[in-house]
Amino acid sequence: MLEMVDIEYIRKKHLVEGWSIRKISRNLGVSRQSVRKALNSSEIPKYNLSKAKPCPVMEPYKDIILEWLEQDKLQPKKQRLTAHQIYQQLVAQFEFAGSESTVRRCVRLMKNQTGEVFIPLTADWGEQAQADWGKAKIYLGQTLITVSLFCLRLKASLVPFVWAAPTEKLEAFLEGHKRALEWLGGTPRTIVYDNPKTAVTKILKGPYREEHKHFSSLRAHYLFDSEFCNPSRGNEKGTVENLVKFVRKNALVPIPKVESIEELNQKLLDWCNNQRQHRIKEWELEQKELLPLPAQPFKCSTTRMVTSSNLLLFQYDRNCYSVPTNCVRKNLRVEAFTDRIEVYDGSKQVAVHERCYSRGEKIMKLEHYLPVLARKPRAVKNALVVRKLPEVYQKLRRYLCGRDPEGYKEFAKILLLNMEFDFEDVLLAVEESIKLGNPSLETVKQSLILKACNTKKTQDEIHNSPASHLEIPVDNPSKFNRLIMEVSA
DSSP states (O other): OOOHHHHHHHHHHHHTSOOOHHHHHHHHTOOHHHHHHHHHOOSOOOOOOSSOOOOGGGGGGHHHHHHHHHHHTTSOGGGSOOHHHHHHHHHHHHOOOSOHHHHHHHHHHHHHHTOOOOOOOOOOTTTEEEEEEEEEEEEETTEEEEEEEEEEEETTTOOEEEEEESOOSHHHHHHHHHHHHHHHTSBOSEEEEOOOTTTEEEEOSTTOEEEOHHHHHHHHHHTOEEEEOOTTOGGGGHHHHHHHHHHHHHTSOSOOEESSHHHHHHHHHHHHHHHHHHTHHHHHHHHTTSBOOOSSOOOOOEEEEEEOOTTSEEEETTEEEEOOGGGTTOEEEEEEOSSEEEEEETTEEEEEEEOOOSSSOEEOOHHHHHHHHHHOGGGGGTOHHHHTSOHHHHHHHHHHHHHOTTHHHHHHHHHHGGGTSOHHHHHHHHHHHHHTTOOSHHHHHHHHHHHHTTSSOOHHHHHTSTTTTOOOOOOOGGGOOHHHHOSOO
16 A cells, blocks of 8 residues: 555646656556556655654653643643643753753643543533533723622523622622523522532532522522533533633623613623524513522622711711711621612611712712701811812812912802702702802802793792801811811821
8 A cells, every 4th residue: 555655646647747757666566557656646645644744852851741730630721830830940950951842742631642632521401500600801981990790690591691889799799690690580490500609608518508698588589590511611601611712702892882781781682682582482482491590589789787977978988978867876788789889877877978989089079068067168178078079079169269368168058958949959059150150158158049940940049049048157177077077188
């Protein structure tokens, strides 16, 4: 039987150099029939190595490399040795004299010999879903930020759900499930996870896990079972792993530009609806097998007790939030959601704030400090809560306080209008007074009067409001405490 090299020789000599069949037969020592068979073959010649190419330079190091590869299996997948790093270690530790390409070829062959074999998995309709977090870049306004993507995918129908959140904290983990199951209109019997800290507090032997109490409550509410992958074996939930990549490449390219996370989530929801429509037959079969949703939705929040200071602030998750004056130095209950912080004094809700995920911020509401400002009007010049107001208020403050040493009194009265009227209405009135070139208490009040013509408030009600007739005393600045005066704290 002719070897590959002989076939190539025959074809080149006859077709390129013009040798006769007889001459080729004589030179190779084969029959003319064999030569003709090689020339008439329609298959493109290919080289097939019967055994691995010998590499004597690597022989002393194969056992060492094999030991490194075995130890590497215990490390996280993304932190394992590369062929380049193995080459560098051989040079540094053993003064290896071979080339890097030789090492790369040897490592590749050894990994193929010891490579892991995977088994395709499937599930019945309604039997299983897989959930995971991913990351993506978006433009929020003009700023490029990273958001977290909660991804859940049904195993049988492959119908996906994706929801963007500013964090992967426990509240967002719970909220992602609630939104996903409500969108599906039912619950799969089992959901598969990695081992996230929001679900698992301790990895036990085999498939057993000690679950987070809030996650256990979520499961009990929606009546699904949980399964967890072996540590560092994300491939065991490859259905959702692939979804994360698919979403980034198909739903988020080019990088979305949105004004809010809510706008982004509407785009993602439209994408999910479209994906479900593409798999409508599979979805209809799976939907019938999902468990029904409970009558009441799950409350996706965590609770913590806090104590407010004499600054009317309490600390939560490395930020400070304000409370009303009647809550100074009180023990309060905080209900933390993904998007907001609710504050309770006993059973009474006393404050609601948009949740902040930065660090060291002070989230303050003007309404909480207005009663104190009424007693200490001079503080409006430097109060932190005032300095946090929109720039139009800063223009008004600089104008009134700079024009008259006691201009703070008029500025304080304008701020106190917020005790009687909506913040947005007062803000608009201040803007209009500045545009008129004569910002003052009277011009702001006149603007509110015009606004009131189309509302329930009357002109007399405005004139008779407590803020309009408030007599502001000239207080002693030495009496002012840190509550108002701390600007940079």
